[in-house]
Amino acid sequence: MIDSNSVVALIRAHMPDADVQVTDLTGTMDHYDIRVRSSAFAGKSLLDQHRMVYAALEAARQDGRIHALQLKTEIASG
Amino acid sequence: MADVQALRDEISREIDEHTILIYGKGTKDAPRCGFTLETIQFFNHFGYPFEVVDVLENVPKRDVLSQLTNWPTLPKVFIDGQFYGDTDILGPMAENGELTAVLTKAFQAKGIKPSVVM
Numbered sequence: 001m002i003d004s005n006s007v008v009a010l011i012r013a014h015m016p017d018a019d020v021q022v023t024d025l026t027g028t029m030d031h032y033d034i035r036v037r038s039s040a041f042a043g044k045s046l047l048d049q050h051r052m053v054y055a056a057l058e059a060a061r062q063d064g065r066i067h068a069l070q071l072k073t074e075i076a077s078g
Numbered sequence: 079m080a081d082v083q084a085l086r087d088e089i090s091r092e093i094d095e096h097t098i099l100i101y102g103k104g105t106k107d108a109p110r111c112g113f114t115l116e117t118i119q120f121f122n123h124f125g126y127p128f129e130v131v132d133v134l135e136n137v138p139k140r141d142v143l144s145q146l147t148n149w150p151t152l153p154k155v156f157i158d159g160q161f162y163g164d165t166d167i168l169g170p171m172a173e174n175g176e177l178t179a180v181l182t183k184a185f186q187a188k189g190i191k192p193s194v195v196m
Binding site: 050051068072 | 112113148149150151162163166167170171
């Protein structure tokens with residue numbers, strides 16, 4: 001389990017300008033819908049944008065705090 | 079210890095054999111993960127043949143797949159030999175028409191038309 005604020009903090013640690021919206025899908029604090037908007041995605045493919053978010057959440061996924069996530073990324077302009 | 083090269087060979091053979099290939103948890107008839115089920119339903123909608131390979135219990139193969147794709151999660155989707163991530167990637171591609179173009183090109187080359195989906 002991990003609370004939404006910690007998810008946001010982990011992503012911002014990698015992408016400081018990220019606008020992050022986190023929704024707990026099951027009420028169990030381990031299945032999340034995560035939407036990230038950041039200028040750090042500029043010039044990256046969608047695959048690479050998602051890889052960046054996965055990298056930010058690597059430890060929390062590995063130790064099981066996050067069991068499943070669905071992800072949407074968007075490039076922030078400027 | 080698992081033979082990494084043998085697993086790599088097995089994966090490239092599978093990718094070669096199936097124009098749309100999903101590595102997931104469970105089978106097409108009995109998916110064992112919500113995201114795998116979602117991916118199967120996603121491709122059912124397009125009417126092209128696809129294959130699901132269950133790697134839930136095969137940790138060495140999952141590790142090799144993650145290394146090959148630099149992608150940590152399942153399911154993993156390959157189309158025409160190319161890695162496309164999961165439905166988080168394919169969903170937006172379907173919305174902007176890119177996916178239909180990719181599928182049409184891949185299957186036209188093999189002379190396969192989509193079946194009519196009700």
